[in-house]
Amino acid sequence: MIFVLILCVMFAPPIIFLVLGRKARPDKKKAKMFYIIAAVYLLVGLGTCATILTNLSIH
Numbered sequence: 001m002i003f004v005l006i007l008c009v010m011f012a013p014p015i016i017f018l019v020l021g022r023k024a025r026p027d028k029k030k031a032k033m034f035y036i037i038a039a040v041y042l043l044v045g046l047g048t049c050a051t052i053l054t055n056l057s058i059h
Helices: 002-023 028-054
Strands: none
């Protein structure tokens, strides 16, 4: 159950931002902004959640 919640936190917002970027395609600046936000959120989310899932501790 917690694993599904973590996966939703990792992948749901980037997918939403990608859809918003697709919808904002006529406005190229806005679309690019949504794509960048999606990529950054995905990288940060994957890094944070992977750390939590593997129980790594940074010293």
